[in-house]
Each structure stands twice: as C-alpha cells, then as structure tokens.
Amino acid sequence: MATIKLCKAADVSPGNSLRIEPENLPPLAVFNVEGEFYVINDTCSHGDASLCDGEIEDGEVECPWHNAKFCIKTGKALTFPAVEPQQTYKTAVIDGEVCIDI
Amino acid sequence: MTTQHRINLEQNGSAYACAEDDTLLRAGLRAGLGLAYECNVGACGSCKFDLLDGEVRDLFPEATGLRAKERERGKRLACQCVPVTDCRIKIRSGDEYVSAIRPQRFKARFVGRTTLTRDISLFSFATDMPARFLPGQYAMLSAPQLPQARAYSMSNIPNKEGIWQFIIRHVPGGRATTFLFEHLRENDEMDIDAPFGIAYLRTEVKRPIVGIAGGSGLAPVLSVMRGAAGLAASAGPVLLYGGRTPEDIPDVPQLTRAAEIHVDYHPVISAPEAGAAQSWGGDVGFVHEFIERKLSAPLPDYEYYLAGPPPMIEASVRLLVGDHKVPQDQIHYDRFF
Ligand SMILES: Cc1cc2nc3c(=O)[nH]c(=O)nc-3n(C[C@H](O)[C@H](O)[C@H](O)COP(=O)(O)OP(=O)(O)OC[C@H]3O[C@@H](n4cnc5c(N)ncnc54)[C@H](O)[C@@H]3O)c2cc1C
Ligand code: FES
Ligand code: FES
Numbered sequence: 001m002a003t004i005k006l007c008k009a010a011d012v013s014p015g016n017s018l019r020i021e022p023e024n025l026p027p028l029a030v031f032n033v034e035g036e037f038y039v040i041n042d043t044c045s046h047g048d049a050s051l052c053d054g055e056i057e058d059g060e061v062e063c064p065w066h067n068a069k070f071c072i073k074t075g076k077a078l079t080f081p082a083v084e085p086q087q088t089y090k091t092a093v094i095d096g097e098v099c100i101d102i
Numbered sequence: 103m104t105t106q107h108r109i110n111l112e113q114n115g116s117a118y119a120c121a122e123d124d125t126l127l128r129a130g131l132r133a134g135l136g137l138a139y140e141c142n143v144g145a146c147g148s149c150k151f152d153l154l155d156g157e158v159r160d161l162f163p164e165a166t167g168l169r170a171k172e173r174e175r176g177k178r179l180a181c182q183c184v185p186v187t188d189c190r191i192k193i194r195s196g197d198e199y200v201s202a203i204r205p206q207r208f209k210a211r212f213v214g215r216t217t218l219t220r221d222i223s224l225f226s227f228a229t230d231m232p233a234r235f236l237p238g239q240y241a242m243l244s245a246p247q248l249p250q251a252r253a254y255s256m257s258n259i260p261n262k263e264g265i266w267q268f269i270i271r272h273v274p275g276g277r278a279t280t281f282l283f284e285h286l287r288e289n290d291e292m293d294i295d296a297p298f299g300i301a302y303l304r305t306e307v308k309r310p311i312v313g314i315a316g317g318s319g320l321a322p323v324l325s326v327m328r329g330a331a332g333l334a335a336s337a338g339p340v341l342l343y344g345g346r347t348p349e350d351i352p353d354v355p356q357l358t359r360a361a362e363i364h365v366d367y368h369p370v371i372s373a374p375e376a377g378a379a380q381s382w383g384g385d386v387g388f389v390h391e392f393i394e395r396k397l398s399a400p401l402p403d404y405e406y407y408l409a410g411p412p413p414m415i416e417a418s419v420r421l422l423v424g425d426h427k428v429p430q431d432q433i434h435y436d437r438f439f
Contacts, residue, residue: 048196066146067147084424
C-alpha cells in the first residue's frame with residue numbers, strides 16, 4: 001500500500017471539488033464536504049463526464065451530463081441513469097495535504 | 103426556402119447549417135455530426151449545450167431534461183432549440199451518435215391501422231422512397247394539427263416499398279395519440295423526420311438477443327428481432343413482455359409468425375386483480391423480475407434491447423448492471439418519456 005498526496009487541503013474549500021490527474025490512476029475528484037475530505041473517481045460510472053463539473057448539495061454530487069446523483073462519501077449511485085458506484089479512496093489530511101491510500 | 107443559420111461547434115471547429123424551423127440537434131445529425139442525444143423530446147438531458155454566441159428560441163422551456171439551475175446558467179437542450187441567428191455552441195459529441203442513415207424530413211400517407219389490444223394499434227404509413235432506418239430506431243411524427251412532434255419506434259424493418267410501421271398506445275387525453283387514433287383518416291398525410299435513436303440493432307455482435315418491452319415498447323424490440331433474423335445469430339432471441347392485465351397483452355405469437363421469426367416469448371402481467379385474471383395461467387409480477395428465470399445462460403452472455411416506460415427500464419438496467427455485472431455497452435434502451 002502507498003500513500004499519495006493529491007493537493008493542498010486549502011485548495012478545495014468547503015462545498016467544492018478539485019479534479020486531479022495522478023500518474024497511473026484514473027482522474028480523481030477531491031471533495032470538501034463541510035471540512036471533511038473525500039476522494040472518488042472523477043469520471044462518471046455512466047458516461048464520459050467529469051463529476052468535478054457537477055453540482056454539490058447535501059453530501060451528493062450531481063453528474064453534469066445526465067444528472068445522476070452519487071453519494072460523495074460512499075460513491076453509491078443514487079439515481080438513474082447511473083447504476084454503478086464510483087470507486088472511493090481512503091482519504092486523510094496529512095500536514096495540510098489531502099492524501100489517499102492505494 | 104427557409105432561412106438557414108450557421109452553427110459553429112466550439113469543441114472541434116466544425117460547423118453546419120440549421121434551418122430556422124429545424125432543431126439544433128436534428129440539423130446537426132442531418133449534417134452527419136455525432137451530437138450526443140437519446141430521446142429527442144426534451145426528457146433525457148443528453149443533448150444539453152452551452153450557447154456561447156448567438157440567439158436561439160426554446161420550443162419547450164418546461165422540458166424536464168434540464169434542471170432549473172442549469173437553465174439559469176444558460177444551458178439549453180439542442181433537441182428543443184431552433185436558431186434565430188448564427189450561433190456558437192459547446193455540446194458533447196461522439197462517433198456513437200453519428201447517424202449511419204442521415205435523418206430526413208418527408209411526407210407519409212396513412213394506409214391503415216390494426217387493433218392489437220384495447221388501446222394499442224399497429225399503424226402503417228407509405229412513402230414514395232424506400233424506408234431507410236436501422237432496426238430499433240424511431241421517427242418523429244408531426245402534423246399541422248399537432249403542437250409538437252412525437253417519437254414513435256418502427257416495428258418493421260427497412261424496406262424498398264417505403265412502408266413505415268409503428269405500434270402505438272392510445273394515451274388517455276394525449277394530444278398526438280388522440281389525433282392518431284381518432285382523427286387520422288386513410289390517405290391523410292403526416293410529416294415524418296427519421297431515422298433517429300441509438301438503441302439500434304448491433305449487427306456485429308454475435309451474442310444472443312434478449313428483448314425486454316413494456317406497454318407500447320414492443321415496436322423497436324420486434325424490429326430488432328426481425329433485423330437479427332437476417333443475420334446468422336448463435337441462438338434464437340428471447341422476448342419478455344410486460345403489460346398490466348391479460349387484456350393488455352397483444353398477440354405476440356401472431357405478430358412474430360407474420361414476421362416469420364422465431365422468438366422464445368414470455369408475457370408477464372403486473373395487475374392480476376384487474377379484469378380477467380382467472381384465465382391467465384402465466385407469470386405475474388414486474389417484467390424485470392423474470393429476466394433471470396427465463397434465461398438459461400449467465401446474464402452477461404446476452405445483448406439486451408429494452409423499450410417502454412422509464413421505471414421498467416430503470417429497474418431492468420439496475421438488475422442487469424448492478425446485480426449481474428452485465429457490461430453497460432451490452433444494454434441498449436429507449437425510454438418512452
Ligand atoms: C424515443 C421514444 C420512442 C417512443 N416510441 C413509442 C412507440 O413506439 N409507441 C408509443 O406508443 N409511444 C412511444 N413513445 C412515446 C410517445 O412519443 C408519446 O410520448 C406518447 O405517445 C404520448 O403522446 P401524446 O401526445 O398522446 O401525449 P401528451 O401527454 O399530449 O404528450 C406527452 C409527450 O409530449 C411531450 N410534450 C409535452 N409538451 C411539450 C412541449 N411543449 N414541447 C415538446 N414536447 C412536449 C412530453 O414531453 C411527452 O413526451 C416514444 C417516446 C420516445 C421518447
Ligand atoms: S454521464 Fe453521468 S449520468 Fe450520464
Ligand atoms: S435528446 Fe434532448 S433531452 Fe433527450
């Protein structure tokens with residue numbers, strides 16, 4: 001297992017997201033939900049849309065293309081047309097950096 | 103001739119001409135561009151775009167394919183907008199949306215209606231040109247008496263004779279279906295714009311076909327099975343059809359015999375309490391609940407074509423993809439919004 005740094009916690013303010021393209025990983029979406037950080041795959045499980053372009057509300061992100069909603073914490077697909085979950089990553093803030101375990 | 107406007111696509115610099123009475127989506131598809139879409143009626147949201155420059159007229163501002171917030175931010179639906187000036191737009195596109203047969207507008211003569219159930223009929227239209235479409239696609243039908251066009255899937259297959267057939271359910275109080283069932287007379291003309299739709303028969307796929315249809319969703323599934331019969335498929339297709347009561351189930355064996363295809367057919371009714379349930383010896387429930395029971399091989403071994411009410415499609419796709427790990431690109435559906 002390895003821990004990789006994605007961005008500075010200060011780069012993602014509460015209620016926002018940031019798209020990161022780490023090497024050897026799919027594009028990731030870093031979310032700040034009321035001060036808690038979560039990381040999930042950025043590309044929607046339904047089609048080719050970036051969830052970082054989506055609307056965030058109540059701990060859910062709405063895909064900008066067909067408006068499927070996902071739970072940011074669990075990655076669960078909440079509404080059609082998405083049915084498959086987004087992959088989630090174990091996330092922690094270490095020395096002001098958002099990090100995930102892979 | 104109607105005024106044409108130039109539509110420039112931000113993403114790749116291509117451009118096309120769009121007549122003032124044509125939607126941005128349909129004109130783009132006519133021009134051979136792969137603009138993203140599904141329903142053509144403002145419900146799915148696939149065709150949303152950003153207007154960067156120019157002016158459009160929105161034919162259906164209440165369309166459910168866009169959230170209010172998206173509208174406020176200037177997003178529009180390409181299937182519901184006609185140009186007022188030249189425009190520059192940003193819209194999703196992909197090769198999978200390019201029309202193999204470019205949609206065209208033409209007149210069709212109504213040649214007859216055959217009753218299939220108390221509220222479902224088979225409608226036939228004739229044109230002077232060959233009927234060109236892919237099995238599983240749909241047409242936009244309109245008439246001067248109707249406020250807007252409606253989407254109807256063809257139930258037959260492409261043919262030189264120029265025959266277009268549709269299986270249509272009379273929706274109580276529905277504007278287009280009331281016109282079709284009550285006011286259309288033999289030899290009356292309707293305007294057809296076709297073909298459209300991305301749930302067409304994948305001829306290169308050799309997996310056996312499963313059709314899942316509910317209500318009026320029979321048409322595209324029949325078309326796909328008729329189209330597939332002409333190919334050397336590995337096994338016969340399976341058709342699951344869901345209706346409310348026994349009276350709502352058309353005589354599918356008769357339809358498939360007439361089309362000279364062999365189908366492993368399974369009707370399911372969902373409302374046994376209504377009407378003549380006693381005589382119904384078959385399956386009762388929602389059609390998706392029977393998918394697993396009626397198929398002998400693991401579910402990822404099939405190619406799926408679905409059509410009908412959105413809740414039926416949603417339940418079926420959840421089951422196939424979520425529970426049985428069928429790859430999403432093996433599932434093709436038309437939601438009849
Ligand atoms: C891809 C697709 C394929 C279909 N195939 C079939 C088929 O094979 N057989 C079949 O019976 N039905 C089919 N339908 C449903 C069909 O298109 C009609 O929705 C249905 O027949 C009801 O039409 P209506 O006018 O009678 O009802 P209404 O209740 O009068 O109209 C309902 C439809 O009109 C649209 N609408 C309402 N107001 C507006 C407006 N201002 N501007 C634009 N649109 C508006 C609604 O979004 C809705 O789609 C299909 C739908 C889709 C999307
Ligand atoms: S691409 Fe996200 S819902 Fe379709
Ligand atoms: S294609 Fe325009 S909303 Fe469905």
